[in-house]
Amino acid sequence: MKNCLLNYFQFLLPAIFLLTSENLFAQEASDSAQATIQLSFNDRDTVRQVTAKIVRMSADGKETPVKDVEIHFYIARMYSLLPVGGDVQTTDESGSVTIDFPKDLPGDSEGNLTVIAKVEDDDALGNLESEKILKWGVPVANKALTKRALWASGANAPIPLVIAVTSMLLLVWGVIIYIVAQLFRIKKLGRV
Amino acid sequence: MSNLSITEEQEGAAIHDERTHELVADLLPKKFGTAGNLWVASLFLVVLIGGYAYYHQLRDGLIVTDMRDFTSWGIYISNFVFFVAISLVGSLVSAILKLSNVEWRTPLVRIAEIIAVSAIMLAALIIIVDMGRPDRIWHLFVYGRIQSPIIWDVIVITTYFTISVLLLYLPLLPDLALCRDSVKTNIPRWRKKLYRVLALNWKGTRSQYKIMKRAMQILAVLIIPLALMIHTVTSWLFATTYRAGWDSSNFGPYFVSGAFMVGAASVIAVMYVLRNHYHLDKYITHRHFNNMGKLLVLLSLIYLYFNINEYLVSGYKMKKVEGEQLLDLFTGSYAPIFWMVQILGMVVPIIVLLFKQGRKPLPAFIIAVMVVVGAWFKRFLIVTPTLLHPFVPIQHVPESWMHYIPTWEEWSITAASLAGALLVITFFVRVFPIVTIWEIAEERGIKLEPHLNPEVK
Numbered sequence: 001m002k003n004c005l006l007n008y009f010q011f012l013l014p015a016i017f018l019l020t021s022e023n024l025f026a027q028e029a030s031d032s033a034q035a036t037i038q039l040s041f042n043d044r045d046t047v048r049q050v051t052a053k054i055v056r057m058s059a060d061g062k063e064t065p066v067k068d069v070e071i072h073f074y075i076a077r078m079y080s081l082l083p084v085g086g087d088v089q090t091t092d093e094s095g096s097v098t099i100d101f102p103k104d105l106p107g108d109s110e111g112n113l114t115v116i117a118k119v120e121d122d123d124a125l126g127n128l129e130s131e132k133i134l135k136w137g138v139p140v141a142n143k144a145l146t147k148r149a150l151w152a153s154g155a156n157a158p159i160p161l162v163i164a165v166t167s168m169l170l171l172v173w174g175v176i177i178y179i180v181a182q183l184f185r186i187k188k189l190g191r192v
Numbered sequence: 193m194s195n196l197s198i199t200e201e202q203e204g205a206a207i208h209d210e211r212t213h214e215l216v217a218d219l220l221p222k223k224f225g226t227a228g229n230l231w232v233a234s235l236f237l238v239v240l241i242g243g244y245a246y247y248h249q250l251r252d253g254l255i256v257t258d259m260r261d262f263t264s265w266g267i268y269i270s271n272f273v274f275f276v277a278i279s280l281v282g283s284l285v286s287a288i289l290k291l292s293n294v295e296w297r298t299p300l301v302r303i304a305e306i307i308a309v310s311a312i313m314l315a316a317l318i319i320i321v322d323m324g325r326p327d328r329i330w331h332l333f334v335y336g337r338i339q340s341p342i343i344w345d346v347i348v349i350t351t352y353f354t355i356s357v358l359l360l361y362l363p364l365l366p367d368l369a370l371c372r373d374s375v376k377t378n379i380p381r382w383r384k385k386l387y388r389v390l391a392l393n394w395k396g397t398r399s400q401y402k403i404m405k406r407a408m409q410i411l412a413v414l415i416i417p418l419a420l421m422i423h424t425v426t427s428w429l430f431a432t433t434y435r436a437g438w439d440s441s442n443f444g445p446y447f448v449s450g451a452f453m454v455g456a457a458s459v460i461a462v463m464y465v466l467r468n469h470y471h472l473d474k475y476i477t478h479r480h481f482n483n484m485g486k487l488l489v490l491l492s493l494i495y496l497y498f499n500i501n502e503y504l505v506s507g508y509k510m511k512k513v514e515g516e517q518l519l520d521l522f523t524g525s526y527a528p529i530f531w532m533v534q535i536l537g538m539v540v541p542i543i544v545l546l547f548k549q550g551r552k553p554l555p556a557f558i559i560a561v562m563v564v565v566g567a568w569f570k571r572f573l574i575v576t577p578t579l580l581h582p583f584v585p586i587q588h589v590p591e592s593w594m595h596y597i598p599t600w601e602e603w604s605i606t607a608a609s610l611a612g613a614l615l616v617i618t619f620f621v622r623v624f625p626i627v628t629i630w631e632i633a634e635e636r637g638i639k640l641e642p643h644l645n646p647e648v649k
Contacts, residue, residue: 154337182407190393
């Protein structure tokens with residue numbers, strides 16, 4: 001009897017654990033699915049600020065702020081993400097974190113920057129991400145690519161080089177076409 | 193008196209017929225014997241193994257090679273430079289010797305041209321092999337920048353190939369007509385059709401000859417600057433890159449002179465094999481070996497001069513990274529290949545060919561093979577050691593990035609490309625006359641009459 005009970009618990013307990021843990025993970029997943037990062041931006045006087053707020057949406061559509069969650073802020077660069085806002089900060093009672101945004105970051109030719117806020121590997125929320133494009137960067141036009149130069153794009157090749165290559169090509173291929181025409185002439189002469 | 197002159201005329205005509213018959217019988221393409229078939233089978237085998245290795249490369253990517261971040265150009269590019277170099281021989285024999293009125297060049301012209309065409313074909317193919325994504329080759333033509341030496345190379349290789357084919361084809365017309373008119377029944381139908389189509393209704397009229405000769409003259413003038421361009425631009429692929437060993441204004445003439453040297457050597461090697469195999473002693477004589485030997489000495493001396501410039505000037509200064517690279521060549525891991533190339537591939541050939549005995553067919557052939565082999569390794573020495581001596585020191589990288597030892601896939605593909613070039617030459621020799629029949633007939637005052645010719649085999 002004792003053995004029977006032992007065997008019973010030996011299989012039952014892990015099964016209960018597995019079932020409950022699965023439920024727990026499911027709960028976490030649903031928490032994560034319901035939580036979002038809302039981004040807002042302030043550009044007043046000489047200060048630019050980004051505020052990220054984490055809220056959890058209940059089934060009836062009510063938003064509840066989530067506190068004590070670490071948020072990372074980044075700017076998307078060509079190959080990687082540039083961290084901004086200093087040390088990692090956690091959300092306050094209102095679920096918000098505000099950082100000062102640098103004013104000297106180079107953007108694209110129109111000054112666009114992609115601001116990203118991320119929650120990474122949070123125990124309760126998992127991974128969350130929100131991003132927004134705004135014109136807070138310094139516009140940078142790649143003059144090297146728009147000016148005619150050896151290192152510019154193909155469309156902006158130096159005119160003398162284009163003329164030299166094109167004229168050489170026309171000359172040589174003109175002669176080749178002439179020679180091919182002579183071959184046709186030889187063929188025509190043979191028909192007579 | 194009148195009867196006598198008729199007899200002399202008839203006798204003259206009979207002798208004429210005999211000479212024509214002999215010339216055409218000697219020079220029309222012939223069937224391969226056992227040795228020829230074995231040769232073709234071995235070449236096919238090498239090509240098949242190379243094809244299998246390339247299948248590996250296509251399936252797994254360039255990781256099957258030993259090329260890594262530092263050695264991004266390996267033996268494929270060395271092989272490409274080698275092929276481009278050899279292709280210059282077409283312009284040397286067909287154009288430079290023609291315009292200089294060198295009459296002994298006649299039996300060598302077609303040999304030189306087919307070497308040039310096969311080499312340039314394989315040069316273009318090996319570049320595709322070197323590409324990680326060969327399916328994107330069309331990007332070169334669509335997105336290429338005219339400022340890039342790579343695009344200049346694409347343009348000049350395409351142009352040079354076209355002109356070389358024309359220069360091979362034009363003087364082939366009378367001989368193609370000869371093949372067409374000599375055909376009886378014992379050759380496959382495709383060959384009859386090939387001769388008929390390619391001969392372009394050639395009848396040998398005065399106007400046809402006039403047009404052909406004029407076109408050949410124009411091409412001979414045009415191909416010389418193009419030949420200089422093709423190898424100068426290839427040298428610029430290296431020289432326009434700021435690298436130890438490549439950063440040299442000497443590179444253009446250095447490459448061109450080396451190319452003429454290896455091209456001349458390749459003609460000597462091929463003409464020796466053809467002469468022996470087809471018993472062409474009457475057409476490719478000791479005089480041809482003697483003269484080509486002298487030409488090879490001249491070209492080797494010019495190349496030696498550029499080598500001295502290239503290595504001595506840099507070696508005198510021994511700038512930091514350049515010095516390390518040079519020491520690696522002179523006394524380091526590449527020293528055995530370097531000295532083999534310099535001594536066996538250049539100094540010994542110059543010394544041997546300076547003597548008349550050295551310019552006899554067999555010694556000239558051996559020396560020519562040494563020059564060609566040396567030239568291949570020379571291209572390897574130009575490409576690889578430089579890449580392993582970057583200006584930024586190689587640190588904290590996987591061990592496999594620090595050296596370059598070609599894999600079996602690379603060797604197989606490279607061997608296949610060389611075999612492929614030889615196959616192109618072999619098939620040409622099998623199907624078309626390798627020595628220009630009509631030009632030799634013209635020089636010897638023999639009138640070709642197609643109906644008198646023996647059958648093509």
